[in-house]
Amino acid sequence: MHIAEGILPAEWAVAWAAPAAVAVAVGLSRLKKRTVADPSFKSLVALMGAAVFAISLMPIPVPVAGSVSHPAGTPLAAIVVGPWASVVLAGLALLIQALFFAHGGLTTLGANIVSEGIAGSFVGFASFWLARRCGASLFRAGFLAGMFGDLAVYLATAFELGLGLFPWSGSLRGGGALFLAFLPTQLPLAVLEGVFTGGVLRSLAELRPDIARGLGLGRGDAVPPAPRDGRIRHHWRRGSRGVRVAIVGLAVLVAVVSLGGLLWAIALTTGDWVGIDAGIMERVAEERGRAAWTPFINTDVGDLLLFMFFGGAVAAGAAVGWVVQGMRARSPSGRASASGGHAGSHAGGGVGGSVGSGAARDDSTARASGRWRRGIWGLVGGVLVVLVLWGWLAPGLSLGPLDGAHLRTVARVIADPSGEQVLSARGGDAVLFAFTVAGLVLGVAAGWSASKRFAGGRPRLRLPRLHGSHDVRAGDRQAWKTTVLSAIDARVKLAVGAVLLGVNLVAGQGFSLLLLAVCLAVLLAVVRVRWIALVLRMLPALVVGVMLVVLRGLTIPGQPVILIDLPRLAPVVVSSEGLAAGFDLAAVVLAGVSLLLLLGLSTPLPALLGALRWYRVPGLLIDLGMLMYRYLFLFVEEAQRMRQAQRLRGPEVPWRRAMGGFNSLGANLLIRSYDRSQRVYDAQRLRGGERRP
Amino acid sequence: MMNSPWGGSSIDGSTVTFAHTGFVYPGGVRALDGVDITIRSGDFTAVMGANGGGKSTMLKLLVGLLHPSEGRVSVDDVEVGHDTFNQVAAMVGYLFQDPNDQLFCPTVAADIAYGPENLGLGGAEVERRVEWSAKTCGVFELLDRPIHALSYGQKKRVALAGVLAMGPRALVLDEPSSSLDPMAEAALMRLLKGLNERGLTVIMATHDVDLIPLYAHRIILLRGGHVAAEGPLAEVFAEGTHLEGCDLRLPRIAYLFDIFCDESTRPLTVGQARKELVRMVEQGRLDLVPILLPKERGGAA
Numbered sequence: 001m002h003i004a005e006g007i008l009p010a011e012w013a014v015a016w017a018a019p020a021a022v023a024v025a026v027g028l029s030r031l032k033k034r035t036v037a038d039p040s041f042k043s044l045v046a047l048m049g050a051a052v053f054a055i056s057l058m059p060i061p062v063p064v065a066g067s068v069s070h071p072a073g074t075p076l077a078a079i080v081v082g083p084w085a086s087v088v089l090a091g092l093a094l095l096i097q098a099l100f101f102a103h104g105g106l107t108t109l110g111a112n113i114v115s116e117g118i119a120g121s122f123v124g125f126a127s128f129w130l131a132r133r134c135g136a137s138l139f140r141a142g143f144l145a146g147m148f149g150d151l152a153v154y155l156a157t158a159f160e161l162g163l164g165l166f167p168w169s170g171s172l173r174g175g176g177a178l179f180l181a182f183l184p185t186q187l188p189l190a191v192l193e194g195v196f197t198g199g200v201l202r203s204l205a206e207l208r209p210d211i212a213r214g215l216g217l218g219r220g221d222a223v224p225p226a227p228r229d230g231r232i233r234h235h236w237r238r239g240s241r242g243v244r245v246a247i248v249g250l251a252v253l254v255a256v257v258s259l260g261g262l263l264w265a266i267a268l269t270t271g272d273w274v275g276i277d278a279g280i281m282e283r284v285a286e287e288r289g290r291a292a293w294t295p296f297i298n299t300d301v302g303d304l305l306l307f308m309f310f311g312g313a314v315a316a317g318a319a320v321g322w323v324v325q326g327m328r329a330r331s332p333s334g335r336a337s338a339s340g341g342h343a344g345s346h347a348g349g350g351v352g353g354s355v356g357s358g359a360a361r362d363d364s365t366a367r368a369s370g371r372w373r374r375g376i377w378g379l380v381g382g383v384l385v386v387l388v389l390w391g392w393l394a395p396g397l398s399l400g401p402l403d404g405a406h407l408r409t410v411a412r413v414i415a416d417p418s419g420e421q422v423l424s425a426r427g428g429d430a431v432l433f434a435f436t437v438a439g440l441v442l443g444v445a446a447g448w449s450a451s452k453r454f455a456g457g458r459p460r461l462r463l464p465r466l467h468g469s470h471d472v473r474a475g476d477r478q479a480w481k482t483t484v485l486s487a488i489d490a491r492v493k494l495a496v497g498a499v500l501l502g503v504n505l506v507a508g509q510g511f512s513l514l515l516l517a518v519c520l521a522v523l524l525a526v527v528r529v530r531w532i533a534l535v536l537r538m539l540p541a542l543v544v545g546v547m548l549v550v551l552r553g554l555t556i557p558g559q560p561v562i563l564i565d566l567p568r569l570a571p572v573v574v575s576s577e578g579l580a581a582g583f584d585l586a587a588v589v590l591a592g593v594s595l596l597l598l599l600g601l602s603t604p605l606p607a608l609l610g611a612l613r614w615y616r617v618p619g620l621l622i623d624l625g626m627l628m629y630r631y632l633f634l635f636v637e638e639a640q641r642m643r644q645a646q647r648l649r650g651p652e653v654p655w656r657r658a659m660g661g662f663n664s665l666g667a668n669l670l671i672r673s674y675d676r677s678q679r680v681y682d683a684q685r686l687r688g689g690e691r692r693p
Numbered sequence: 694m695m696n697s698p699w700g701g702s703s704i705d706g707s708t709v710t711f712a713h714t715g716f717v718y719p720g721g722v723r724a725l726d727g728v729d730i731t732i733r734s735g736d737f738t739a740v741m742g743a744n745g746g747g748k749s750t751m752l753k754l755l756v757g758l759l760h761p762s763e764g765r766v767s768v769d770d771v772e773v774g775h776d777t778f779n780q781v782a783a784m785v786g787y788l789f790q791d792p793n794d795q796l797f798c799p800t801v802a803a804d805i806a807y808g809p810e811n812l813g814l815g816g817a818e819v820e821r822r823v824e825w826s827a828k829t830c831g832v833f834e835l836l837d838r839p840i841h842a843l844s845y846g847q848k849k850r851v852a853l854a855g856v857l858a859m860g861p862r863a864l865v866l867d868e869p870s871s872s873l874d875p876m877a878e879a880a881l882m883r884l885l886k887g888l889n890e891r892g893l894t895v896i897m898a899t900h901d902v903d904l905i906p907l908y909a910h911r912i913i914l915l916r917g918g919h920v921a922a923e924g925p926l927a928e929v930f931a932e933g934t935h936l937e938g939c940d941l942r943l944p945r946i947a948y949l950f951d952i953f954c955d956e957s958t959r960p961l962t963v964g965q966a967r968k969e970l971v972r973m974v975e976q977g978r979l980d981l982v983p984i985l986l987p988k989e990r991g992g993a994a
Binding site: 604606629630682 | 756778782791808840841842859
């Protein structure tokens with residue numbers, strides 16, 4: 001989600017850097033005060049930061065999307081070390097990510113700190129605080145914090161992009177549209193981040209109540225906190241009923257007022273607010289001189305019928321795919337072929353049975369219930385397939401009460417009881433057939449994969465590798481290699497890099513292309529990065545570049561280059577001016593990212609942090625960065641070892657337990673970082689650390 | 694040797710005194726009770742005992758990471774306490790069991806320099822100490838490497854280099870040889886022995902009963918927070934009951950000697966055992982042939 005280097009224009013880069021710098025400065029000054037009262041707090045914050053960084057590399061499987069997600073981590077960090085410290089940590093983590101992965105960037109660092117650091121931390125922290133004051137359990141409060149914090153990060157990102165990419169008058173609408181575009185994938189991810197945050201906090205409180213209390217997560221009626229003298233702790237208490245009612249009322253009022261304010265602001269800028277479809281798409285169509293588009297599922301022209309058949313076909317296909325895959329996995333040949341895969345042996349119930357008699361009994365029970373479930377699904381699927389095909393084939397056939405025409409009539413009555421709408425499917429039977437077949441194919445694929453995933457009646461998962469941990473280590477190794485560039489002082493490299501990134505934003509396409517070419521050539525020839533590694537590292541920027549070209553091509557009016565005339569819909573017009581603008585922006589992004597890669601892959605992070613210290617960046621921030629860098633790798637390795645240990649004791653586990661495993665893994669990382677922070681602080685004191693300025 | 698942090702070939706080791714020292718953890722668990730011990734300047738002392746016997750607590754009290762609930766701990770004439778923490782830290786070096794706890798700087802050079810910098814030494818002196826410590830501990834080639842790229846054994850050596858660079862007069866080590874391979878362990882112990890011979894007081898907590906007789910002069914056995922036995926090695930090991938009470942065993946060579954020879958003397962190292970065997974053979978009290986050459990003897994018969 002990080003906004004890539006070069007996307008935001010110079011004025012917005014500066015505009016976002018200002019609040020970010022203020023927030024980080026406030027965070028640092030509060031950290032400094034707290035460090036005076038409790039000198040071990042610095043190491044605690046840095047190690048918690050390293051742990052949260054490692055946690056953010058933990059992929060959480062999203063069965064709905066069939067992919068994995070990474071927790072944003074700032075809501076959790078804000079709860080653990082407080083929102084201001086979390087802003088500082090987020091700033092450091094974003095800087096390290098920009099230099100290690102070229103995720104985010106230096107000119108977009110401010111905007112990213114505002115969204116991920118400020119919005120994520122404070123919304124997460126406020127949700128947790130409110131929920132705890134209302135008496136919510138640690139898990140529920142953590143869940144709300146994780147979910148709202150995650151959504152806040154994306155809301156802020158969407159509006160930052162809206163302001164940066166769209167003209168001022170359309171920025172709110174643009175941002176809103178982008179947020180709505182994020183929502184379908186982000187909403188489940190936000191829920192998962194909530195489950196993760198709540199789960200980690202609950203596991204932490206269960207595994208080490210002393211640490212939970214030390215971090216101020218304990219209940220008000222628990223044993224008093226403060227394991228060390230003078231430590232300042234925030235301490236959550238259940239509020240009285242009156243306080244709770246007042247807080248909830250206030251929260252609702254704030255929500256209503258802000259929502260009303262938002263809508264009012266939108267109405268002010270555009271006259272009225274009629275929704276995304278009518279507001280944005282319609283206007284785009286009007287700009288092309290066409291009529292506004294009709295809804296894609298247009299019940300007036302029979303689309304409901306079309307989609308009923310499509311939906312039926314998906315359901316039928318899914319049932320068939322489920323049953324066939326299950327039968328295939330049970331057959332000896334299927335099991336043999338599936339044994340290399342992750343779910344085949346479980347589908348057959350094979351491996352668990354030999355472990356012990358109890359396990360064998362459980363396994364046979366599961367098999368029996370699995371057979372019943374499959375039988376019912378098979379029956380339902382078969383009936384649906386027959387009905388759907390019959391419905392398509394049947395217009396000319398009549399087989400008594402169950403002929404195709406009859407079926408269509410039933411469907412029409414369900415879809416439109418008043419009978420006022422057009423009854424035939426749009427585009428005729430050919431389109432209906434295409435939709436049905438597409439639905440069947442999709443359904444079979446979905447059912448097949450779901451059957452593998454849900455073998456034994458419950459979703460089973462392998463715990464995936466830590467995403468990005470390889471990149472961190474490989475990038476670090478590369479940075480420590482001796483090349484011609486290593487001889488150049490990091491201060492010089494940093495200054496030149498910052499100037500070039502700034503010029504890149506304002507100079508135009510020619511400069512960006514030249515910068516891109518030079519950076520890539522130096523990376524390949526001097527730094528000796530393997531080209532495949534370079535392509536992989538540039539891939540996110542390439543995707544962003546393509547998106548920018550498409551987005552600008554579609555939204556900026558001008559001479560059409562591509563014109564796709566869709567019947568009854570607004571035409572798809574890609575303008576030459578839009579494409580040119582898109583290529584301009586893509587060149588800036590790619591050049592910026594390649595320069596960041598060059599900086600990150602040719603200079604070790606401690607050298608860059610040392611250079612920042614020379615440029616008078618606050619010493620506390622640099623100390624935190626150095627400690628984070630030192631322990632980042634340790635925690636990534638620890639997370640990897642814990643994950644391996646979990647896998648060795650059960651390569652695949654039900655989804656619920658896998659999620660629990662992730663939560664305890666995250667909690668264990670926090671516990672280890674807490675314990676270690678105390679020892680690191682002791683080690684620093686023993687070598688005279690308290691005398692250090 | 695002139696480059697060493699002590700400025701000469703000899704080291705003026707510290708004397709450590711525990712006077713009626715007791716310690717109770719906040720949860721109410723008593724870890725040490727009535728410890729009365731003096732570790733003299735230049736001693737190589739091993740602190741041994743079962744897990745939970747109070748070894749680590751004793752070492753932490755010594756450096757001021759914990760403060761005694763009763764009695765007092767002093768290094769030379771300085772009583773260990775809140776006010777004297779930095780003074781004691783400059784006199785006593787502490788090596789953590791896990792080097793990952795101790796190495797918190799990003800690179801080897803930065804970590805070794807951390808302590809000398811805090812002592813307020815000039816840049817040249819810090820560099821000199823870093824170089825000496827790194828060479829002494831065999832990590833000079835690693836100076837520019839990031840800590841996370843080191844092996845566990847290398848991290849142990851870097852941690853020791855960081856402690857030595859401060860020029861301590863006493864060295865406190867918490868299980869320094871754990872997780873080291875035999876060669877690394879021997880190298881570490883030889884280094885400690887060499888420093889001890891120059892006068893450095895070495896206090897080391899360990900479980901390794903085979904290693905201790907090779908290097909240490911004295912031993913402190915802790916059992917349930919009490920001192921079960923204290924004194925020169927031969928005296929403490931001569932009384933096997935002390936060891937059993939502390940969940941320890943005899944060194945293997947002593948155990949082997951007990952099996953084969955019904956002698957009152959109990960060698961603790963291979964070298965001592967060899968000398969004792971030769972003496973016994975020369976006195977005609979032991980016929981080694983049936984033990985060492987059973988086949989040849991059988992064939993001759």
